[in-house]
Amino acid sequence: MKALGIVVAVVLVSGTGVAAYTVYDLAASYATENTVELEEQVVVPPDIGAIEGGVNLFVAGTDACEPEFAAIFGDRCSGSDSEGELNDVNMLVHISDAPRRVTVISFPRDLMIPIPSCDRGDGSTSSAMSKQPLNSAFYAGGGADGGGLSCVVKTISQLSGQSIPFAAKVTWGGVINITDAIGGVDVCVQGGISDPLAGLYLPDGISTVSGTQALAFLRTRKGVGDGSDLGRISNQQQYMSSLAKKLVSENVLSDPATLYRLATVAIDNITKSSSLTNPLTLVQIALAIKDVPFSDIVFVQYPVNGDPDDPNKVVPNYAAADQLWAALEANAPLELTGKAGANGSVVDVTPTEEPAPEPTADPNATAAPTEAPAQDAAVLPNSISGSTAAQTTCSVGNLG
Numbered sequence: 398m399k400a401l402g403i404v405v406a407v408v409l410v411s412g413t414g415v416a417a418y419t420v421y422d423l424a425a426s427y428a429t430e431n432t433v434e435l436e437e438q439v440v441v442p443p444d445i446g447a448i449e450g451g452v453n454l455f456v457a458g459t460d461a462c463e464p465e466f467a468a469i470f471g472d473r474c475s476g477s478d479s480e481g482e483l484n485d486v487n488m489l490v491h492i493s494d495a496p497r498r499v500t501v502i503s504f505p506r507d508l509m510i511p512i513p514s515c516d517r518g519d520g521s522t523s524s525a526m527s528k529q530p531l532n533s534a535f536y537a538g539g540g541a542d543g544g545g546l547s548c549v550v551k552t553i554s555q556l557s558g559q560s561i562p563f564a565a566k567v568t569w570g571g572v573i574n575i576t577d578a579i580g581g582v583d584v585c586v587q588g589g590i591s592d593p594l595a596g597l598y599l600p601d602g603i604s605t606v607s608g609t610q611a612l613a614f615l616r617t618r619k620g621v622g623d624g625s626d627l628g629r630i631s632n633q634q635q636y637m638s639s640l641a642k643k644l645v646s647e648n649v650l651s652d653p654a655t656l657y658r659l660a661t662v663a664i665d666n667i668t669k670s671s672s673l674t675n676p677l678t679l680v681q682i683a684l685a686i687k688d689v690p691f692s693d694i695v696f697v698q699y700p701v702n703g704d705p706d707d708p709n710k711v712v713p714n715y716a717a718a719d720q721l722w723a724a725l726e727a728n729a730p731l732e733l734t735g736k737a738g739a740n741g742s743v744v745d746v747t748p749t750e751e752p753a754p755e756p757t758a759d760p761n762a763t764a765a766p767t768e769a770p771a772q773d774a775a776v777l778p779n780s781i782s783g784s785t786a787a788q789t790t791c792s793v794g795n796l797g
Contacts, residue, residue: 505711508710534552
C-alpha cells in the first residue's frame with residue numbers, strides 16, 4: 398500500500414504540459430476537499446514554473462476499514478480494533494534542488510521512536526511518548542478526523558531533521574481504486590507466492606496485478622523473503638519502480654483521456670495537507686521532477702537495528718541514517734552498496750550490458766571540449782538497502 402496515491406498524482410503530471418494542466422483543471426474542483434492542516438506548515442507561493450529549492454513530501458498509507466471494502470480484510474475489519482487506523486506505510490519523498498534527484502525513504506511501521514506531543518485537531522493535544530512504534534502516530538494524533546497525518550509528519554520530521562511542508566494519505570480502498578484505474582502493473586516474482594493470509598497467489602515470473610490483487614501484493618509479508626515487514630517494504634518498492642516505468646513507457650502522460658481518468662481517481666482517493674490544495678503547487682512539484690532520469694530515482698529503506706527490548710521491533714541506526722541525510726543535504730548522487738532488498742526479499746536481475754566497442758580515433762579530428770567532471774557520489778553504507786528505478790528487480794517469493 399506504498400504511497401501509491403501520491404506517486405500517481407505526481408508522476409501523472411510530470412511528463413508534459415498537457416498532463417500538468419489537465420490535472421490543474423481537475424484539481425481545482427477538489428481543492429478544499431479531504432484536506433488536513435500540518436503543524437508549523439509553510440505556505441509555498443504558487444508559480445507557473447517548477448518549485449524552487451528542494452522539496453520534502455510525506456506519504457502515509459493507512460489500514461482504514463472503509464465499509465465498501467471491509468469484507469475483504471476479514472478479522473482486521475470485524476474485530477474489536479476495527480475502528481482504529483494505523484499508519485502502516487510511511488514514505489518521505491525528497492526532491493533535491495538542481496540537479497534534480499528523487500529519493501524515496503521508507504520507514505518501517507515497527508520502528509520504535511519517540512512520538513512527540515501533537516495537536517489532535519479537536520482542541521486537545523496528545524502526550525509525548527519516549528518510545529512507541531511509528532505506526533501508532535496516526536492514531537495518537539487523533540486519526541483521520543483529527544490531526545493524525547500531521548502527527549505522523551511531525552514524528553518523521555523530528556526523527557530526520559527534515560522540514561516537511563507537504564503530505565498525503567491513502568487508504569486500502571484508495572489503493573484498490575487507483576490500481577484498477579491504472580489497468581495493472583507488471584511485477585516479477587522468483588519462485589512464486591502463496592500467501593493465504595494476504596490472499597495472494599502468483600506464479601514464478603512476471604504477473605500483471607491490479608485492484609485487490611495489487612493491494613494483496615503490496616500487503617503480503619509472509620509471501621516474500623523472510624516474512625518480515627522489512628522484506629515487505631522492499632517488495633513494495635519493486636512495485637513502485639515498475640509503476641513509474643509503466644506510466645512513462647506506455648505514454649499514459651500524453652493521452653489526455655487516460656490521464657484525466659487516472660487523475661480523477663487519484664484525487665478522489667487522497668487526503669492531502671492544505672499546502673497541496675492549490676493545484677498550481679502540484680504542477681510546480683511535477684515540473685521539478687519531469688526530467689529526472691530513472692537512475693536518479695532511488696528507493697531506500699531507513700536503516701535500523703534490532704530492538705534489544707523486543708525481537709519483533711526495530712530501532713534507528715542513527716549512524717547510517719546520518720550518512721543518508723548528509724548525502725541528501727549535499728545533493729550528491731547516491732551510490733548504493735547494500736542489497737536491493739532487505740532480508741532476502743528482492744534481488745537485482747538487471748541485464749548486464751555488453752561494453753560498446755571503442756571508436757577508432759581519427760587523427761584529423763578536432764579535439765572535443767573537455768567535459769566538466771562528474772560530481773562525486775555519496776557512498777551509502779551497506780546497512781541501507783535499496784535500488785533505483787533504472788534497475789530491474791524481482792521479489793523472492795515463498796510458497797508456504
